[in-house]
Amino acid sequence: MITIQNNKLKATFNELGAELTSLINLETGKEIMWEGNPDFWGGQSPVLFPTVGALKNEQYIFEGKTYELPRHGFARRRVFDIKNSSENEVIFELKSDGESLKIYPFEFSLEIKYTLVENKLTVSYQVKNLSENEMYFSLGAHPGFAIDTKNGLNYNDYEIAFSNDEKLEIHPLIDNLISNETQTIELENKTLHLSYETFAKDALVMTTMKSRELILRNHKNTDKVIFTFSNFPYFGIWAAKNADFVCLEPWQGIADLENHNQELTKKFGILKLEKNGDWKANWAVEIE
Template sequence: MITIQNTKLKATFNELGAELTSLTNLENGKEIMWSGNPDFWGGQSPVLFPTVGALKNEQYIFEGKTYELPRHGFARRRVFDIKESSENEVIFELKSDEESLKIYPFEFSLEIKYTLIENKLTVSYRVKNLSDKEMYFSLGAHPGFAIDTENGMNYNDYEIAFSDDEKLEIHPLVDNLISNETKIVELENKTLPLSYELFSKDALVMTTMKSRELILKNKKNHHKIIFTFSNFPYFGIWAAKNADFVCLEPWQGIADLENHNQELAEKFGILKLEKNQDWIADWAIEIE
């Protein structure tokens, strides 16, 4: 496990998947991240690459050949190298190899940089195409934040405030694929109350959300985290059934649409990088 810290925060990571496994507020000892209890969901903050969500039949087609990829891709199951590290910053790197090329025919570099500044953690991604051809990919974050249900608190005491949305247009999931239909979830003063029932039919998937700042807050004690992100056009909000966490998930790409033809280059939300081109995006949480 790798640790960085400053006077406000301490963050711990697993080289497997370059996953953020703990973020502790050193001023009060409070753990910000979900515990990873496998009875509900064993993840904590997996990196979704080179696909986000499920592929139709767990397969895609590229240049006439069919490949298989698991849900959310393979990066979360790979050990990253530590490219650089200091007291309050670490950079992980994953590069293509013989095994990855069998299921994803592109040479690439994926860097993930975690930086602590005061009471804020910033997570930055850089994907570079090292192939001699165009590269197609998606990338998503999947951090799960703990919901305090002790000391008289419960899940319904929490809410998510949106900076720029009065309502949310949701794409329902059907067998892990994106439905062709949408539904509207009305917000209360740009705020979504949390409840276990909210996720009874899986994640809330949005492709038209305008907000780039969300605030997860407790209505009783006013504890909150401010979540910001850039260069991620899509967003998901999810929790496992009856579990005391919520995931705030900025994405570049989503699961396959129900009627997708499985061609990778024609997948909704897929990104194309030219040779030697970079793609950069980030998200951050500020603890208050």
């Protein structure tokens, strides 16, 4: 485990997946991240790369050849190198190798940088195309934030405030694939009130959400998490059944559409990088 901290926050990471496993508010001692209880969901903040969500039949086609990839790609199951670290910042790197090329035929570098400044953790991603030709990929974040159901509180006391949305257009999931149909969730004063039933039909998947700032808060006290992101056009909100967390997930890419022909270059939301090209995005969580 790798740890960085300042006088406000302490963050811990696992080299497996370069995953954020703990974020502690040092002023209150409160843990911000989901505990990773495998009875509900063993993840905490996996990186989704080089695909987000499920592929139809866990397969894709590129240049006439069929490849297999698990849901959310393989990066979360790979050990990252530590490229650089200091007291309040760490940079992890994953590069393509012989094993990755068997299932994903592109040479790449993926860097994830975690930086603490005051009461904010910023997570920055950089993908570089090291191949001789164009590279196709998606990337998503999947951080799970703890919901306090102790001390007289319950899940229904929490809500998510959106900076720029009056309603949410949701793409339902059908066998982990994205429906072409949409459903509308009307918000109350740009706010989604949480309950265990919110995720009874799986994640809320959005491709047209306007907000780039969300606030997870408890209306019974002053607990607040401010979540911001940049260069991620899509978003998911999810929790496992009856589990005390909620995931706020900015994505570049989504699961396959239910009618997708499995061609990687035609996949909705896929990014194309030219030779020597790079792509950057970030999200941040501020604790109040």
